[in-house]
Amino acid sequence: MxxxxxxxxxxxxxxxxxxxxxxxxxxxxxxxxxxxxxxxxxxxxxxxxxxxxxxxxxxxxxxxxxxxxxxxxxxxxxxxxxxxxxADPDRPLVLATKAGASHELLRALLDAHAAETGTAPIEVLLCEVGEQAGLLRTGTADVALMHRPVDDLTGFDTEDLLTEEQVAILPAAHPLASRAHLTLAEIENLPDLPIARWPRLDGTYPEGPGPEVHTQAQLAQLVALGKTLLVIPASSRAWQWPEHVAVPVLDAPSVTTVIAWPPHSTSRKVAKLVRTAGRLDVAG
Missing domain, CATH: 1.10.10.10 (Winged helix-like DNA-binding domain superfamily/Winged helix DNA-binding domain)
Structure with missing residues (x-):
């Protein structure tokens, strides 16, 4: 043994x-x-x-x-x-989410949860891209807002909340920033504005000329400086700077925001929050 x-x-x-x-x-x-x-x-x-x-x-x-x-x-x-x-009946539920992601949905969820009687307070744990899975697996968070197919949902129970299109975040001074919409082909090989490279789920980075980014703050500044662009769900624009412009990308794959929790959870607090999330009516 x-x-x-x-x-x-x-x-x-x-x-x-x-x-x-x-x-x-x-x-x-x-x-x-x-x-x-x-x-x-x-x-x-x-x-x-x-x-x-x-x-x-x-x-x-x-x-x-x-x-x-x-x-x-x-x-x-x-x-x-x-x-x-x-063992602590008064402890808050810990909800992990990427900073700036699904902002309207998160606010609607917090408001709906607070309006119900007998609910536990919620502590929002803001994190960087891809960190929610680890926070759930280590027990640091009880539930998380995550994104399919971007995040690692392996082994979690989930409920779909919102499916939305994606936008390109560009420097406001770039010629493409004035376009009504774009395609992936138009932005994937821009010599003057390479797409930022986030780490994969295994921690490695994809090949490409774009800068390796680790945090959303780092990314936001690189876009404002005209060094890179990114493609993200439309609702993740909450952190957008005045120096940024968001342009819809017509053929980018849709992204679904889900609420995720460990499958062995027997917490009534978690179950109540999940039911509340499932009743939300948030447009993409």
Whole structure:
């Protein structure tokens, strides 16, 4: 039987590639950490690390355990967070959403929820693109507003709330900013205005000449400076600057905003919020 403590120790060494740094990160001495890893290797009957003077590297077996153990340990942490929060009847529901995304829908949901009797307060947790899934899986958030097909909805229960078209956000001074509408072909290969590159779900970036962006604030400034453009759902224009212009993109795929929650949730507060969200009438 594997112990969570041993897996935590293993993951720290796997991340740091060094026993000393891993011990410092864990707040323990190095000798008991080394003994714990040796005990884990004996229990499994495999070698997890190749030791050398500069540190350690994962063996093939160690790489498999790293991939399997990470979600398991994080799941245990998430279970502990949800258990503690469930024991507090006065705690707010935590709703995660991308900053600036689905602004009108979010406001309508908060207003409708507040108008009902006996509802829990909602704490809105604003995040960057793609972060909602992690917040739900770790138990940091109870529910999230997410977008299909952009976000990772794997393993979550969802309910569709709003389907909408997309717009291109351009620098106001660019010639295309005066157009009534655009097509993807017209904006995908602009030498003077390459499309910004967001990280994929696996953290890597697509190829292309556009700048790699990490935050919406960074992106907004790059557009205002005439360095890039982006294509986003029309309702995500809440953060649009005066130096930006939004132009509909006729053939861009539609995006659906959903409310998502962990499938094993038994929270009545979550169920009530989901029912309220399903009754909203918000035009795209």
């Amino acid at each position: 594997l112990e969570v403590r041993e897996l935590r120790y293993f993951l720290a060494v796997a991340d740091e590639r060094h026993f000393g740094r891993a011990a410092k990160r864990l707040g323990i001495a190095q000798p008991p950490l080394s003994r714990a890893i040796q005990q884990l290797e004996r229990r499994l009957g495999v070698q997890l690390f190749e030791r050398n003077r500069s540190g350690v590297t994962l063996t093939e077996a160690g790489d498999v355990l790293r991939k399997e153990a990470g979600p398991l340990v994080e799941g245990m942490r998430a279970a502990a967070r949800r258990t503690h929060r469930a």
